Amino acid sequence: MKLRQMAGEMNVYSHKPEGYECPFCRIVSGIEKNNKGTKQIDIIYQNKYVTAFIASKWWPNNKGHVLVVPNEHFENIYELTSEMAAEIHRAAQMTAFAMKNTYECDGVSTRQHNEPAGNQDVWHYHLHVYPRYENDNLYLTKGSYTEPDERPFYAEKLRSWIQENV
Template structure:
């Protein structure tokens, strides 16, 4: 199916790569494997010129996306509707179940449509995710008594991605917390533990603006 989009693409021209912003139409043409990565090739029609753009994906055939399941109202021991902190028309934030020792209560922000990674994320969803990340960071700073906030975003297995739905991690940071030198806790956070942080964030986000 062809869909009109407005996006930034890395367009191949000989041996050079030039990022440009143009109105485009994309039609999936074929796919192939390279280095363990499924690569979708798109036929891009840009100002009358036909170009090929590669998008690297690793989602297996028949993948049951846990984030899409959550967005549809599903519940598992790892997450459920009560974990959702903020939902907008295009993006959703919820408390994560995998915690780091000194950074508990971190949040994931995802697009409401299924897009695997940064490479194939439409701009409108990228903007929406960014706006929600900002809201969560502000709420986290106000309610967690933290000293700062960090974000992470991973693409492909070698980039640290393990769920095939684009997502951004938002971490509360504390002085000398050693986030980047530590490993996640061995057990996933319980629902009650997650909800404790979710309630803090929701209450802040739903409170009237102080003038």
């Protein structure tokens, strides 16, 4: 696609700061930091294209939401290939089925942000998959960071379902 090539060549839509260390590339490569961030045990699915993991930031009524990231670094939707987009959405759909069957949620929402005005705050493309419940007020509440020991319960539920059903 010519537009994607032009944007990538000119870096027109890049907002990452100079010397940016990508936290999602670190997760994909298996490197953990000694902080509250994502740990390897939070990963629910990984193949050669994508990695899906329990997010370290949660919303009060939507605990255990998942981020799906491409293993290759793409800053945003403008750089993303259509082939990679398909892989990301395959993993998101699998995650949605796992959530429905293990969290017993009423629905699922996906969300994706690009550039500062679009609320992107990590400069690596990522797709959020949220478990949804009646009157959960997802869009009216603020997220907060979790402790690493809060996430494995949710990761194990989703990982087990995926291993048994995919």
